[in-house]
Amino acid sequence: RPKKDKLGVVLVGLGYYSTDLLAPALQLTKNCQLVGIVTGTPSKAETWKKKYNLADKNIYNYQNFDQIANNPDIDIVYVVLPPSMHREFVVRAAKAGKQVFCEKPMAPSVADCEAMIKACADNKVKLAIGYRCQHDPNTQAYQKFAKESTFGKVRMVTCGAGYFDARTTHWKQNKALGGGVMGDMGVYALQGARLATGEEPISVTAQFHTTRPDIYKEVEETATFQLEFPSGALAACHTSFGINMNYLQANCEKGWFKMEPFSSYTGNKGSSPLGPINFPLENQQARQLDEDAEALMKGTALIAPGEEGLRDIRVVEAIYKSVAAGGKMIK
Ligand code: NDP
Known part of the structure; x- marks a missing residue:
């Protein structure tokens, strides 16, 4: 050490x-x-x-x-x-x-x-x-709602993370360099769902879309994916290099919590029936x-060790599998 x-x-x-x-x-x-x-x-x-x-x-x-x-x-x-x-x-x-x-x-x-x-x-x-984000007290606030079942069980998370990327020849558009929206903005939407439920998904169904096929020749521009969790909670997630969005909403048995934005560098904020979620952060990084x-x-212990990165990539791999299989549910 x-x-x-x-x-x-x-x-x-x-x-x-x-x-x-x-x-x-x-x-x-x-x-x-x-x-x-x-x-x-x-x-x-x-x-x-x-x-x-x-x-x-x-x-x-x-x-x-x-x-x-x-x-x-x-x-x-x-x-x-x-x-x-x-x-x-x-x-x-x-x-x-x-x-x-x-x-x-x-x-x-x-x-x-x-x-x-x-x-x-x-x-x-x-x-x-x-x-x-895992170091941001705003994110930690919604993780706590999940962990403590503050509003009962989480039943449905809706989450979107995307921005309009005007670049055309960046690594984000290049398969060999690891591009594609799923690994890039998609992991924010996935983290949103995983952290807001506090669980790991047991099934995934996914679809890819593009409005700019001339630019997104090798990788996906937009992905939508649906997750099912062991408790029965569901998530509908969206991620895109063509659409500006950054929000998370969890509907629970006895209430709800939401964030918008939920994964910005600054200004993440939201609310629940208990009041605002709004911890100002000087510098997230x-x-x-x-x-x-x-x-x-x-x-x-580290907040987000390699094993946490791996948990997301397992789901990302299942998402690619689902799309390759024509949108089949992958368990
Ligand atoms: P950039 O394309 O801006 O920079 C990547 C750098 O990598 C290049 O400037 C270059 O640096 C080096 N590089 C070496 N080989 C290559 C190559 N073949 N093609 C392109 N670059 C190469 O990427 P970002 O800085 O946006 O992203 C880097 C990483 O950071 C990614 O994993 C991304 O997902 C992550 N990221 C995370 C964010 C977060 O909020 N946590 C936000 C933004 C990015 P040099 O000239 O010095 O060799």
Whole structure:
């Protein structure tokens, strides 16, 4: 277990999320800090080095990344690459003996997720998935309603997560890089249903749709899926790269709770018959990073470990199976 006041983090892949959200959050954290980067783009290395005052010895590319094993400044490797690259870099980080954070979706397949969990276990390092919402007290509020059956049993969850993506040649439209809306926004809708019921689905039925077949040639633009849970609770979920939506509603035996938005970076809010659900958050990513770093320092359980990422990918795989079978229910 690392013994430092602040754990050193390297971000792997300096795209939108690293640049706009994680690096700024790492300036606010108290349990960890940005000390290095791994990038395939030399010009980004220059910019980041100046902006964040990074030491040359803490700047890596995808080829020399494994040398990170010999760098005591670095405690945590945070993988923020396209999903199909997560497995390779999580396994390499684990083999280098570093603690690992990995963005959602954990990986394109269950087999990938299992290999990532095994590599971390074999190398005695922890693996956290970047489910920032699970660190948000708003999300925790509806998880509590499910756990405590505040309004009786949850019977039906309706949940939608999507945005209009104007890009046409991004990895999100590319199958080989792990694109498709199910892994991207779909896991938010799925998490919404799983966390609002507190259960794992026992059956899934799914349909894919596209309004832009010229752009979404390889992957799905919109997915609708229906889940059935062991208690009999049902969920109807929607996710899209073509439709703006972000809401969750749970109808229970003796009441209801709802959130809109439920998975934004800021401003998640909702209500129930008990009143508003509205915990203001200063910085969601900083909170996630600090709570995960604290768990590593104290040796306590992570809020969203690799096993949690795997639970979602199991359902995502079943969704693809259902669609491939013509919308059949997969148990
Ligand atoms: P971007 O496309 O903006 O960035 C990905 C970066 O990965 C690139 O800039 C590049 O960085 C690196 N890269 C290496 N090889 C490739 C390749 N073949 N194609 C494309 N990029 C490559 O993606 P995002 O930052 O939006 O997403 C990264 C991850 O973060 C995904 O898993 C995504 O789902 C997740 N994410 C999570 C969010 C959350 O709220 N939790 C929000 C947004 C994204 P470099 O030039 O440095 O090599």
